[in-house]
Amino acid sequence: MMTAIARLFRTRTGQERLGSIATMVVLLIGAVFILIPFFWMISTSLKKAGDVYIAPPQWIPADPQWENYVTAVTRLNYGVHATNTAIIVVFVMIGTLFSSSFAAYGFSRLRAPGRDAIFMVLLGTMMLPGAVTLVPTYLMFNSIGWVNTFLPMIVPAFFGNAFFVFLTRQFYITIPKELEESAMMDGATVYQIWWYIMLPLSGPILATIAVFTFVGTYNDFFTPLIYISDESKRTIAVALTYFQGSPRIGPQMHLLMAAVTMSIVPPILLFIAAQRYFVRGIVMTGIKG
Amino acid sequence: MVQKSGTIDARRLGKRERREAMHAYVFMSPVIIGLLVFTLGPIIVSLFLSFSNYNLLNDPKWIGVDNYVKMYGERLFWQSLRVSAIYSIVSVPLGMTIALFLALLLNRTMRGIYTLRAIYYLPTVISGVGVAMLWRWIFNGQYGVINTLLRNVGVKGPNWLLDENYALIALIITSVWGVGGTMLIFLAGLQGIPVEINEAAEIDGAGKWGQFRYITLPMISHVTFFNLVLGIIGALQVFTDAYVITNGGPNNATLFIAVYLYRHAFQFLNFGYAAALAWVLFIIVMVLTLLVFRSSPLWVFYEQERQEK
Numbered sequence: 001m002m003t004a005i006a007r008l009f010r011t012r013t014g015q016e017r018l019g020s021i022a023t024m025v026v027l028l029i030g031a032v033f034i035l036i037p038f039f040w041m042i043s044t045s046l047k048k049a050g051d052v053y054i055a056p057p058q059w060i061p062a063d064p065q066w067e068n069y070v071t072a073v074t075r076l077n078y079g080v081h082a083t084n085t086a087i088i089v090v091f092v093m094i095g096t097l098f099s100s101s102f103a104a105y106g107f108s109r110l111r112a113p114g115r116d117a118i119f120m121v122l123l124g125t126m127m128l129p130g131a132v133t134l135v136p137t138y139l140m141f142n143s144i145g146w147v148n149t150f151l152p153m154i155v156p157a158f159f160g161n162a163f164f165v166f167l168t169r170q171f172y173i174t175i176p177k178e179l180e181e182s183a184m185m186d187g188a189t190v191y192q193i194w195w196y197i198m199l200p201l202s203g204p205i206l207a208t209i210a211v212f213t214f215v216g217t218y219n220d221f222f223t224p225l226i227y228i229s230d231e232s233k234r235t236i237a238v239a240l241t242y243f244q245g246s247p248r249i250g251p252q253m254h255l256l257m258a259a260v261t262m263s264i265v266p267p268i269l270l271f272i273a274a275q276r277y278f279v280r281g282i283v284m285t286g287i288k289g
Numbered sequence: 290m291v292q293k294s295g296t297i298d299a300r301r302l303g304k305r306e307r308r309e310a311m312h313a314y315v316f317m318s319p320v321i322i323g324l325l326v327f328t329l330g331p332i333i334v335s336l337f338l339s340f341s342n343y344n345l346l347n348d349p350k351w352i353g354v355d356n357y358v359k360m361y362g363e364r365l366f367w368q369s370l371r372v373s374a375i376y377s378i379v380s381v382p383l384g385m386t387i388a389l390f391l392a393l394l395l396n397r398t399m400r401g402i403y404t405l406r407a408i409y410y411l412p413t414v415i416s417g418v419g420v421a422m423l424w425r426w427i428f429n430g431q432y433g434v435i436n437t438l439l440r441n442v443g444v445k446g447p448n449w450l451l452d453e454n455y456a457l458i459a460l461i462i463t464s465v466w467g468v469g470g471t472m473l474i475f476l477a478g479l480q481g482i483p484v485e486i487n488e489a490a491e492i493d494g495a496g497k498w499g500q501f502r503y504i505t506l507p508m509i510s511h512v513t514f515f516n517l518v519l520g521i522i523g524a525l526q527v528f529t530d531a532y533v534i535t536n537g538g539p540n541n542a543t544l545f546i547a548v549y550l551y552r553h554a555f556q557f558l559n560f561g562y563a564a565a566l567a568w569v570l571f572i573i574v575m576v577l578t579l580l581v582f583r584s585s586p587l588w589v590f591y592e593q594e595r596q597e598k
Contacts, residue, residue, distance in 0.1 A: 024399070027394055031405060031408045034411065034412060040426070040434045052432070053431075053432055057437055102319060103316060103320040106313045106317040110310070110312050112314055115313060127574070128332075129522065131526065131571070133327065134550075135335055135338060135564045136330070136332075136334035139334075159322055160319050190312045191312075215414055221529045241422075256422065260423055263419040268411070268415060270414075275407055
């Protein structure tokens with residue numbers, strides 16, 4: 001036994017094996033630290049009101065209170081806020097997918113004076129702090145009566161997101177032109193080519209963008225916070241912050257944690273379903289200089 | 290990055306080229322309109338507003354540099370700069386170091402590696418209000434999970450969010466938890482390094498540290514650069530965590546620039562002052578980004594240069 005361990009330290013393959021065991025241990029400890037908050041959240045969400053504020057806390061509630069979720073849904077009007085969030089997410093996705101693909105076709109396939117300059121300006125805006133455009137944009141939406149509607153969240157999506165236009169353009173550059181050329185011979189217009197040839201080929205990139213758009217819009221807090229004032233129009237993200245201190249819930253941490261747990265379910269489900277677009281997709285396509 | 294073939298002289302366009310250009314503008318039109326209406330226009334209006342006094346009720350009144358003068362004398366402005374500076378100086382290098390360390394560990398083939406990568410990336414997917422509220426509960430001085438764990442090892446944890454010496458530290462800890470996005474970009478960079486280079490170095494007798502220092506670090510320097518730029522820009526704009534977890538408190542210990550700006554714009558309706566704040570933030574971000582770009586020839590290596598040398 002001892003000699004076997006000694007060999008592990010001495011030989012080359014032995015050292016490599018020790019190396020991977022050590023790596024695994026470090027990674028697993030790290031993973032536990034990532035997951036503890038989730039465990040704590042679910043644990044709290046299933047406790048009786050009286051069991052939340054005790055020290056030392058119970059890690060696993062003795063008698064899980066599943067009805068906390070029902071109570072949280074009712075008290076928070078969760079359905080209303082979920083519907084609001086869904087409406088915004090769906091329209092933002094449509095707008096983003098359309099504008100990214102449409103504009104990217106122009107930037108990647110058709111030549112025009114100033115095209116590359118416009119593209120560079122677009123890329124430059126990625127580094128612009130949002131605060132600079134915040135006040136005038138708010139005042140603009142306010143003056144046309146869009147404050148307290150979903151439009152300030154939805155409409156800008158139809159006018160292109162720099163990063164997504166960039167991603168789609170890079171993708172289009174890699175698509176061979178032969179298909180389009182033969183369609184062109186047959187007399188197709190550029191708009192038909194975009195719709196019938198490019199869009200069907202855009203599956204992978206549009207899926208990636210859809211996933212990121214969903215997560216970004218679903219989690220967005222600031223935009224609905226400043227534009228929405230009616231309680232019935234709040235998104236989940238904004239409604240949660242009001243739930244926190246509201247007299248209807250008070251310091252009822254178990255209900256709040258039940259609501260928070262529900263709120264993170266859609267992005268997590270999407271994440272699991274589209275994992276390859278998140279993790280493998282980014283790792284594969286990477287950033288190549 | 291940009292195709293040279295796209296550059297054509299406007300004066301020498303034939304009929305066909307002119308048609309093509311027209312279609313190109315149609316395709317680009319959403320982006321062009323978006324740039325004008327939602328970015329370039331607001332930037333200019335914002336600059337104008339920063340020299341005015343405006344609260345929605347009256348017309349904007351030109352007051353010259355008064356907003357900037359007022360800002361200079363405002364204690365809370367300097368406090369917000371201090372908070373954002375400390376946060377950025379600590380959280381960006383710390384987060385990048387941890388992200389790179391994790392990426393190095395995760396950059397290997399073994400069973401369960403995809404699951405582990407997914408777990409580390411998970412916090413990035415659900416970042417937002419829900420998680421911020423969860424952190425409030427985790428940092429609860431009496432019943433929170435952090436102090437419970439600390440108590441188990443015999444340490445009495447501070448009252449994190451109510452203690453001005455610890456609130457900012459708590460927010461830095463939450464930022465480290467969400468380091469998965471940076472980690473993933475590092476991982477992408479690491480996977481771009483051809484295996485042969487490390488093998489060759491190993492045959493030449495380079496140790497693990499030598500390989501890391503003289504091969505890995507230079508070969509991912511463009512990724513480090515990308516993460517650094519995005520990290521600085523992101524750290525200087527933190528809002529949600531600071532607003533939901535501590536709301537700038539206690540005693541303004543977490544009054545980030547973005548929170549200070551939000552209050553002036555949407556609570557006090559000082560739109561002129563808020564615009565001036567935004568411009569100061571804009572200039573800080575531009576100067577820092579420029580410094581990083583300027584310094585990049587010293588430490589960022591690109592494929593092309595390597596081949597030329």
